[in-house]
Amino acid sequence: MRGINKTFPGVKALTSVDFDIAKGEVVALIGENGAGKSTLMNILGGVHQPDSGTIQVNGENVSIKSVSHADALGIGFVHQELNILDNLDVGANVFLGREPRRMGLIQKQIIEDKTNPFLEMLGLDISPNTPVSKLSIGQQQLVEIAKALSKEAKIIIMDEPTSSLTISETDKLLKVISDLKNEGISIIYISHRLGEVSTCADRVVALRDGSNAGTLTKNEINHDNMVSLMVGRELERTSNESGSNIDISKGFEAKDLISSNYPNCKISFKVFSGEILGMAGLVGAGRSEIAQTIFGVDPDLGGTIYIDGNPIKRGSAKASIKAGIYLAPEDRKRTGLITEFDIIKNVSLASLKNYSNRIGLIDSESEETTASNQINKLNIKTPSADTPVINLSGGNQQKVVLGKWLSMNPKLIIFDEPTRGIDVGAKAEIYKLMRKLADNGVAILMISSDMEEVLGISDRIAVMHEGKITGILDREKFSEENIMNLAVGRSS
Amino acid sequence: MNNPKLGFVNKNRRELGMLGLLIVLVIITSWGTRESGVQAVFESKFLSSDNLKNISREIGIYGIFSIGVGIVIITAGIDLSVGSLMALLGVVFLYFVTPTETRPDSFLARIIPEIPWIAAIFLTLLIGTAVGLFQGLLVGKLKLQAFIVTLCGLLSYRGLARFSADDTSINISDSSQNLEFLRFLGEGSLADVLTNGNGSGLLHSIPMSFIYLICFAIFFGIILHKSVFGRYIFASGRNELATKYSGINTNIVIAFAYVIAGFCTAFAAIPFCIYTGSVQPATHGAFFELYAIAAAVLGGCSLRGGEGSILGILIGTAILIVLRNMVNLFGYPTPLSDAITGGVIFVGVLLDQHGASSIKKIFKKSH
Amino acid sequence: MNNPKLGFVNKNRRELGMLGLLIVLVIITSWGTRESGVQAVFESKFLSSDNLKNISREIGIYGIFSIGVGIVIITAGIDLSVGSLMALLGVVFLYFVTPTETRPDSFLARIIPEIPWIAAIFLTLLIGTAVGLFQGLLVGKLKLQAFIVTLCGLLSYRGLARFSADDTSINISDSSQNLEFLRFLGEGSLADVLTNGNGSGLLHSIPMSFIYLICFAIFFGIILHKSVFGRYIFASGRNELATKYSGINTNIVIAFAYVIAGFCTAFAAIPFCIYTGSVQPATHGAFFELYAIAAAVLGGCSLRGGEGSILGILIGTAILIVLRNMVNLFGYPTPLSDAITGGVIFVGVLLDQHGASSIKKIFKKSH
Amino acid sequence: GKNTNNGDDNSASSNKVKLAFVTNATADFWSYGKAGAEKAASEHDDIEIEFKMGDGTAAKQREICDALLVRGFKGIAISPPNPTGQQQMINDWANKASIITVDSDAPKSDRLFYLGTNNVEAGRQAGELLKEALPNGGKVMAFVGVGDQANAVERYQGLKEAVAGTNIEILDLRTDEANIGKARRNAEDTLTKYPDLAGMVGLWAYNAPACLKAVKDKGVAGKVKIIAFDEEVETLKAIDTGEIHGTVVQQPYEFGYQAIKALRSIIIDGKTPNDLEIPETKQKFIATKMIRKGEGADYLKKCQEWKKGG
Numbered sequence A: 001m002r003g004i005n006k007t008f009p010g011v012k013a014l015t016s017v018d019f020d021i022a023k024g025e026v027v028a029l030i031g032e033n034g035a036g037k038s039t040l041m042n043i044l045g046g047v048h049q050p051d052s053g054t055i056q057v058n059g060e061n062v063s064i065k066s067v068s069h070a071d072a073l074g075i076g077f078v079h080q081e082l083n084i085l086d087n088l089d090v091g092a093n094v095f096l097g098r099e100p101r102r103m104g105l106i107q108k109q110i111i112e113d114k115t116n117p118f119l120e121m122l123g124l125d126i127s128p129n130t131p132v133s134k135l136s137i138g139q140q141q142l143v144e145i146a147k148a149l150s151k152e153a154k155i156i157i158m159d160e161p162t163s164s165l166t167i168s169e170t171d172k173l174l175k176v177i178s179d180l181k182n183e184g185i186s187i188i189y190i191s192h193r194l195g196e197v198s199t200c201a202d203r204v205v206a207l208r209d210g211s212n213a214g215t216l217t218k219n220e221i222n223h224d225n226m227v228s229l230m231v232g233r234e235l236e237r238t239s240n241e242s243g244s245n246i247d248i249s250k251g252f253e254a255k256d257l258i259s260s261n262y263p264n265c266k267i268s269f270k271v272f273s274g275e276i277l278g279m280a281g282l283v284g285a286g287r288s289e290i291a292q293t294i295f296g297v298d299p300d301l302g303g304t305i306y307i308d309g310n311p312i313k314r315g316s317a318k319a320s321i322k323a324g325i326y327l328a329p330e331d332r333k334r335t336g337l338i339t340e341f342d343i344i345k346n347v348s349l350a351s352l353k354n355y356s357n358r359i360g361l362i363d364s365e366s367e368e369t370t371a372s373n374q375i376n377k378l379n380i381k382t383p384s385a386d387t388p389v390i391n392l393s394g395g396n397q398q399k400v401v402l403g404k405w406l407s408m409n410p411k412l413i414i415f416d417e418p419t420r421g422i423d424v425g426a427k428a429e430i431y432k433l434m435r436k437l438a439d440n441g442v443a444i445l446m447i448s449s450d451m452e453e454v455l456g457i458s459d460r461i462a463v464m465h466e467g468k469i470t471g472i473l474d475r476e477k478f479s480e481e482n483i484m485n486l487a488v489g490r491s492s
Numbered sequence B, C: 001m002n003n004p005k006l007g008f009v010n011k012n013r014r015e016l017g018m019l020g021l022l023i024v025l026v027i028i029t030s031w032g033t034r035e036s037g038v039q040a041v042f043e044s045k046f047l048s049s050d051n052l053k054n055i056s057r058e059i060g061i062y063g064i065f066s067i068g069v070g071i072v073i074i075t076a077g078i079d080l081s082v083g084s085l086m087a088l089l090g091v092v093f094l095y096f097v098t099p100t101e102t103r104p105d106s107f108l109a110r111i112i113p114e115i116p117w118i119a120a121i122f123l124t125l126l127i128g129t130a131v132g133l134f135q136g137l138l139v140g141k142l143k144l145q146a147f148i149v150t151l152c153g154l155l156s157y158r159g160l161a162r163f164s165a166d167d168t169s170i171n172i173s174d175s176s177q178n179l180e181f182l183r184f185l186g187e188g189s190l191a192d193v194l195t196n197g198n199g200s201g202l203l204h205s206i207p208m209s210f211i212y213l214i215c216f217a218i219f220f221g222i223i224l225h226k227s228v229f230g231r232y233i234f235a236s237g238r239n240e241l242a243t244k245y246s247g248i249n250t251n252i253v254i255a256f257a258y259v260i261a262g263f264c265t266a267f268a269a270i271p272f273c274i275y276t277g278s279v280q281p282a283t284h285g286a287f288f289e290l291y292a293i294a295a296a297v298l299g300g301c302s303l304r305g306g307e308g309s310i311l312g313i314l315i316g317t318a319i320l321i322v323l324r325n326m327v328n329l330f331g332y333p334t335p336l337s338d339a340i341t342g343g344v345i346f347v348g349v350l351l352d353q354h355g356a357s358s359i360k361k362i363f364k365k366s367h
Numbered sequence D: 001g002k003n004t005n006n007g008d009d010n011s012a013s014s015n016k017v018k019l020a021f022v023t024n025a026t027a028d029f030w031s032y033g034k035a036g037a038e039k040a041a042s043e044h045d046d047i048e049i050e051f052k053m054g055d056g057t058a059a060k061q062r063e064i065c066d067a068l069l070v071r072g073f074k075g076i077a078i079s080p081p082n083p084t085g086q087q088q089m090i091n092d093w094a095n096k097a098s099i100i101t102v103d104s105d106a107p108k109s110d111r112l113f114y115l116g117t118n119n120v121e122a123g124r125q126a127g128e129l130l131k132e133a134l135p136n137g138g139k140v141m142a143f144v145g146v147g148d149q150a151n152a153v154e155r156y157q158g159l160k161e162a163v164a165g166t167n168i169e170i171l172d173l174r175t176d177e178a179n180i181g182k183a184r185r186n187a188e189d190t191l192t193k194y195p196d197l198a199g200m201v202g203l204w205a206y207n208a209p210a211c212l213k214a215v216k217d218k219g220v221a222g223k224v225k226i227i228a229f230d231e232e233v234e235t236l237k238a239i240d241t242g243e244i245h246g247t248v249v250q251q252p253y254e255f256g257y258q259a260i261k262a263l264r265s266i267i268i269d270g271k272t273p274n275d276l277e278i279p280e281t282k283q284k285f286i287a288t289k290m291i292r293k294g295e296g297a298d299y300l301k302k303c304q305e306w307k308k309g310g
């Protein structure tokens, strides 16, 4: 790809970007949120047309007109957003658009036979007839990867394939990538998890603000180099100092909590005021469920929660919010934000009563003031306070979610995958914010599937396995191995 | 990009476009209904005080229930039951004000007592609101699809209305009460109400139903665009889940939108049945739901929820009524009125979606 | 969990539930229409061959266009224009087979030539399909909302039908052709067609429209559930973007669903206008869109798209027709028929959504 | 036998002959027909009747009648909404039961005979009333629900015949699909369009009251002359106040009464239409009457008696 330009209404997404990949090479594409990684790949994958620039495949000039054209050129694409249809079964999803057919009728048996090997390859122990709706998000993501593999493409683009995978699944995927590479298949790998990138990439291409920012060869790949390419400056590494303000007499406590997916497991734990409790586990361990149960958006099936030793009324998000328990959910766009609303309205939504007079009319001035304060305090990058949040990058969106809660009076904030899909720069800022909150006496529960993050930020780590907490690690016991053991159900 | 003029245009693009359409329609109709060559445009039949009174009375009635439907649409719901509910409430209201002997033989006719008309108004409003609450709970709480719940309403309420009127029409003239003042309130003008039927002049050209509409528009305009509850309505319509995650009981917010719709429908049902003088339950208010939806959509409410404004709904209603008035005044065959309405809605929506950029461009260039 | 019996029940839960409802209705109606004490249930009036013929003829006609609407609903669209389109196509078809002199004075009446009835059938099907294509392109290509496009259709087609028939009814009896065989094809039985009107016995109880429905159901059943195109319909209905990313031209898939709906409507329009003997454009086919949507929804099509089956649509249609037949045979007042229909749809949907778990539990325990 | 409107087929009365009356659409007019039919039924022990209202479509009527025949009804009096188009289905029904048409006729069908109004004549009577009201002529608009129904066509035709050659100019016919709201709007818009309008004729029952409301609202009541059809309460009241000039009334009570009586005689007593003194034309007309100022109150009282059961 040479000199690719792309403009969206109001945004110059790509400015003469060059990109190439050789047969059997794994190239990682990195960059901050909104740097243009997905856009570049969407052009290669036939989703968008470039404004200008040339694309060559095997030395021939092509203009990729559509997704099916890209398919025909041997380009497979795992999109950043999940593109799985939950009304079809696994096999149907894998072969969607390329169904083996006779006289227009689908040959189900052939689909089954052809799907199985790919499922096996990815370690998915499911039948091709399983309805997708029965799978976990991680499994669905793997099905989507199976779909890309099944196209027997020569180039496979993976746009943040691991963002909803956990550690063991990620490891498996990385192994699959190296197998594919050995078969001569080229892979473009986009991720914000620089650890993975160092493990698998032969070469790293960085984008910054829609232009090429540089390339790293195999032996130049390390964390600091990548960061400086992406951000254009040195970033201080996330501090690892322990919380200084932990007050074990105060904070949050859950006793015998039951969540709907694991009705037979009772969960009890504490998060002290001033502490960050990390929560690790494999996908489907039930961490998000616990968060939602505490926050009151999942049904109350039993158990008690306390703030500073006082039991809290449960059963609705409203009650939890009143008690100072807030949730920054894992799916920002679906549950965290109303993406079409502007920053002001999103920040004020949960606390509108504070900005209204007795008869329920909104005082838009104080609403705006609060939003501007949060924009300043959290350093949200936005043209103005009345920009719809859909136009913000992932990191800034996450900060808006935070702004919503910080404009109130937090006692416990639950962060569910706080940095999913967020670039390093923004990550560091969010970590800093979390630590600052903790230092101000807030209890913080951080659910994360990013090992680096859990080990780096937490004061203690709770590990879950199939709905139970299998262990809580203190700082001196922190290690990847200990966490993995607990996460698969072995005691450490 | 940060041109404030453009910002205003952007935000109110739909309303402005439709206002333009309305103005064009008014001009065309006024021009076309001049006495040939003799009169100036402002002396046209369309702009005669009688005609303005007639259309503003209709805009009043249609506007009130369209506001209710519009609010439901903003919560990403829909209300198909409006027309049937109007028929049912019309029957109920007229039962309340007529003596039992004059009613046809049916269960409802037997159990409904004859009461003074003021009480009848309140009870009818109450029943309409209760029906709205029922539908609201089904949609908001039990999470049944609005389309289906209100489709069942469309079928059931009309069936009930017809059954309980034994399929004959109920006439307000059967009442033994003195309903003169009620008639003023329902189809009379402001002058009628203030002077008990003797007024004239400008006030005489302002029908009460239009006054009600103004009150409704101001009240619900403030509710929707300025109040906390209104914000919740928009938020629930855009993204119910995220709204819930902000600690808002969206079930109740959504249910309440249907309560409002029920109330608005009931409120419009009373002047409308006074306007028609009787309720023929098989046809009374037929297709009103479609007109209300069309008005809301023309006025910028998106069926996907979270978008729309009271002003837009008013403009949408006005366009529909003026269109039909135009067909009549031009003396076109009546059937064309619906065909033209369909065509105008279509062109409006098409332009809005695909000609939108052009409007923006005009303002961009001028800057 | 991997109990195959349970899997079957899970997959066809809605259809099974509605089949149960249908059976219950049939039993109730049969029981209630026995000659008191004398007859066995299977000799009831409901199960008499005349009655079965009547209802299967209606199921045939309603089923055909409901299949079209159902397929549109599976693409997450909606088609509100069915009833009006039937009126318009009815007018057009009857114009084709009647001499120009007998027609009212209108533009359409002047330009439509009189042609043999076989050609008229083909042209009518063609026109219906073209209208479907037009709507399909607007929804699929231009991405206008289906609700609005077809709402405009609902208003416009009826307006056109009425206008082009000058609001008078068009009668098939005005034709100068020998339409006996057409009549057999339209409202006759299989025996009529095979023996040219002389047959009797079992074949005489099978109306042609029911046979058409069977053919449509098999054909579209295979298309929808076994073919690649059907897979794309389900995929586009659930998540258009994701389907697009699989290299499928969803615009065309969606547009084609409306083409199918147009074709089905046109196909049903012909026997229906033979069944009624004439087309009164103001009322012909009124509310058919609602019946079709109700049938599809009862039969398990979700208005959110991506769910449904031909079998379900058939069961849904049958429930609606049997319900009306029941009201008629029991001699209940006609208005109740709609109210009861509304009630049954409501209970069906409510049970489906909130009583579903109970059905599952029964099978789980038995294992 | 008292009529059994709940259709309880299984009662002991099942040996009674079942007769039905099926209307074209719902209208107040038919509540008198129903009263008449029920009166006839109450005079005999050997019949039971059902009174069914259609919805204005041939399809609905067919659905209703098919079901009646399945249930073993021996005689049906129907008012077909679309007589020409329904010939075939009327013939089919006539094969299975005795069919007579009431109120609107399908002369070419196999119905035994027709019972009802001579609508052309009724239209002429309306024309006579109009001529009385407008001796100097003027512009007149006619209003009706559905323009192509036989009674609408015939009344309109009679109306035009009666005023032919006078200074009265019939402008057009406005339709409203039997929707009263629309009827009123049509009236209002006509008054706006023709400021010099002299008269309005409502061909269906609700049309004249709708016109009256529009006229009153404009403040020209009594100046714009209104001619009505049928016996709406409002019409009759307004006739006495002079706001409506007059109305042409049919005798729907007689339709119901005579139709049921005739069906019974034919089916049970084996009479032929000839025995019942049906003219050779197979059309028996029940005369229409003109009601003018001063006669409204009396007629209203009579109507109320009919409704209460004769």
Ligand SMILES: Nc1ncnc2c1ncn2[C@@H]1O[C@H](COP(=O)(O)OP(=O)(O)OP(=O)(O)O)[C@@H](O)[C@H]1O
Binding pocket: A008, A009, A011, A012, A013, A031, A032, A033, A034, A035, A036, A037, A038, A039, A040, A080, A391, A393, A394, A421
């Ligand atoms: N369809 C679109 N319409 C308008 N703007 C778009 C569209 N898609 C992307 N953009 C904009 O283009 C820019 C590049 O976005 P892109 O999705 O390529 O970033 P990215 O590097 O993939 O970021 P992330 O790491 O968050 O996935 C952003 O400013 C984005 O807002």
Ligand SMILES: Nc1ncnc2c1ncn2[C@@H]1O[C@H](COP(=O)(O)OP(=O)(O)OP(=O)(O)O)[C@@H](O)[C@H]1O
Binding pocket: A135, A136, A137, A138, A261, A281, A282, A283, A284, A285, A286, A287, A288, A289, A290, A330, A449
């Ligand atoms: N919306 C849903 N519908 C059905 N099952 C779900 C849904 N959400 C989660 N699950 C299932 O519930 C179980 C627990 O999920 P949960 O999201 O709590 O796990 P988690 O540990 O937070 O994993 P993740 O890292 O994916 O967030 C998993 O088996 C998952 O597949």
Ligand SMILES: [Mg+2]
Binding pocket: A037, A038, A039, A080, A159
């Ligand atoms: Mg991206």
Ligand SMILES: [Mg+2]
Binding pocket: A287, A288, A289, A330, A416
């Ligand atoms: Mg989770």
